[in-house]
Amino acid sequence: MTLRIYNTLTNQKEEFIPLDPGKVRLYVCGPTVYSHSHIGHARSAVSFDVIYRYLKHLGYDINYTRNYTDIDDKIINRANADGEDWKVIAERYIESFDKDMQGLGVELPTNRPRATESIEKIIELIETLISKGYAYAVGADVFYSVRKFEGYGKLSGKNIEDLESGARVQIDERKEDPLDFALWKSSKDGEPWWKSPWGNGRPGWHIECSAMCLEWLGETIDIHGGGKDLVFPHHENEIAQSEAATGKPFARNWIHNGFVNIEKEKMSKSLGNILNISEALEENSAESIRLFLLSSQYRSPIDYTSETLKENEAKAERFYRTIKRIEEAGASSDNFDAESYEKKLAHFKAAMDDDFNTAAAIGKVFEEIAEANRSLDKAAKKGTEIPLEELGATARLFSEISAILGIFAKSPAEYFSEVKERASIDSAEIEKLVKARLAARAAKDFAKADEIRDQLTAKNIILEDRDGETFWTVKQ
RNA sequence: GGCGGCGUACCCAAGUGGUAAGGGAGCAGUCUGCAAAACUGUCAUUCAGCGGUUCGAAUCCGCUCGUCGCCUCCA
Structure with a gap:
């Protein structure tokens, strides 16, 4: 089995071969920290979190670097609007992002550099570009000369003439060509600045990622990622900057x-429908949000609706119910049939190897769920022995998968108690009613028992009677 | 105007040349005091439409329709 990845550069799936065998250098564009992060950031973060985890599972020694862009026009605008220091803004939203990531169960990348920590590298890079003739200074501003870079447009599939004719950019008189973009921006009064050979200023939007890649991962990296909207111009410009400076391929x-x-x-500001991660986490479990994000292939557009999230909560519940059953039957991941486990894992990996197809991979999980329930039903019905080692293989598989997908990692008890917490249910009160109903049932007073259940149903509580006990949970 | 993506059942969604995964909803059954959960059966002779290539196409090619994105800050 070999991992195949869809490469935007070639528009096709390709076998993944890292530059150095066994090592992966992964860079993902992180957030510009000027406001709270929204569900779109969550998708990017979760997608790459799973890619990172899966590459680790495959045994790669991986360096995953995700930056914070903590200096940018948007941050400055926000600071001016709110009358706050730009550093305070950046710091606040870095913290906010980190908290959101923790809430979503996103693992920490290997490195999390900030743009402002790489100013020296940025200046050095710009100097190189100027000396090689790819950039020019106009006063204290420096621009990149797009036409000098031969491969410009190779990532986004655009050609320079089309861009020129369709250009909606306001003409900046200082640019030699309208397509040129800023590498270094001179600072106006009251704006943050760093000393540079061209005067006081700050980096342009694209240069910081080129610099941080170079600083943390080297001249050529294996994978560079980000949201689709970054293809043009951000990533196109990163390629132009990096490859012009080093003369080497930037990202494979x-x-x-x-x-x-x-x-x-x-999602857009004008529609006012931006959904922040923290809001999404208030309404749904992290479990269902991750499941939602991973239930489609990472490249397809997805639609967040309250209904879809509910469906995913139901999926998660189905998973935890089954795991609970498996555990209660006495099976565990410590005692498993190795051959069966390998076979199951191979199915899962076949899906993941196909461009991280988490949707298909989750499909495999639910096939296993049905299989496990079937075998438990069968044993219960026929009074035959429970296939503990087979179920152990399933449990083992699930624990391996949860480490990769970052879902299904809780104990069933934890999951169901979180469901109750989120619904703000007074467990003690419910328990009391459940006990009263059990007593009524024992006394064969079914009218009373049903009356209590109706009461509980009105509170959105679902009851399940088995073996003289009653399991209860909240209706999703 | 230029470039690119997508269109699979009631909904979500995999499948990119060998005869339609999975989840949710619905309906019927088994189980149950009754339920719930679980299981079983049912649920696309067909993959937007029309042509073409092929022994064979949801998958490849062409056209049409619809839809979305990028070209400007954006995950």
């Missing part, structure tokens, strides 16, 4: 994740 594979729509509409 480009991975871009698709967008998240909200109720069939694009």
Whole structure:
């Protein structure tokens, strides 16, 4: 089995071969920290989190670097609007992002550099570009000369003439060509600045990623990723900057994740439908959000609706119910049939090897769920022995998969108690009613028992009687 | 205007040349005091439409229709 990845650079799936055998250098564009992160950031983060985890599972020694862009026009605008220091803004939203990531169960990347920590590298890079003739200074501003770079457009499939004619950019008189973009911006009064050979200023939007890649991962990296919208111009410009400076290929594979729509509409400020991660986490479990994000292939657009999230909560519940059953039957991942486990794992990996097809991989999980329930039903019905080692293989498989997908990692008890917490249920009160109903049932007073159940149903509580006990949970 | 993606059942969604995974919803059954859960059966002779290539196509090619994105800040 070999891993195949869809490469935006070639528009096809390719066998993944890292530059150095056994080692992977992965860079993903992180957030510009000027506001709270939204569900779109969550998709990017979760997609690459799974890619990172899966590459680790495959045994790669992986360096995953994800930056924070903590200096940018948007941050400055926000600071001006709110009358706060730009550093305070950046710091606040870095913290906010980190908290969101923790809430979503996203693992920490190997490195999390900040743009402002790489100013020296940025300046050095710009100097190289100027000396090689790819950039020019106009006063204290420096621009990149797009036409000098031969491969410009190779990532986004655009050609310079089309861009020129369709250009909606306002003409900046200082540019030699309208397509040229800023590497270094001179600072106006009250704006943050760093000393540079061209005067006081700050880096342009694209240069910081080129610099941080170079600084943390080297001249050529294996995978560069980000949201689809970054293909042009951000990543196109990164290629132009990096390859012009080093003369070497910048990234061998480009991975871009698709967008998240909200109720069939694009998230945008004008529509006012931006859904922050923290809001999504208030309404849904992290489990169902991750499951939702991973239930489609990472490149397809997905639609966030309350209904879809509910469906995914139901999926998660089905998973935990089954795991609970498996555990209660006495099976465990410590005692498993190795051959069966390998076979099951191979099915899962075949899906993941095909461009991280988490949707298909999750499909495999639910096939296993049905299989496990079937065998438990069968044993119960016929009074035959429970196939503990076979179920152990399933349990083992699930624990391996949860380490990769970052879902299904809780104990069933934890999961169900979180469901109750989120629904703000007074467990003590429910328990009391459940006990009263059990007593009524024992006394064969079914009218009373049903009356209590109706009461509980009104509170959104579902009861399941088995073996003289009653399991209860909240209706999703 | 230029470039690119997508269109699979009631909904979500895999499948990119060998005869339609999975989940949810619905309906019927088994189980149950009744339920719930679980299981079983049912649920696309067909993959937007029309042509073409092929022994064979949801998968490849062409056209049409629909839809979305990028070209400007954006995950």
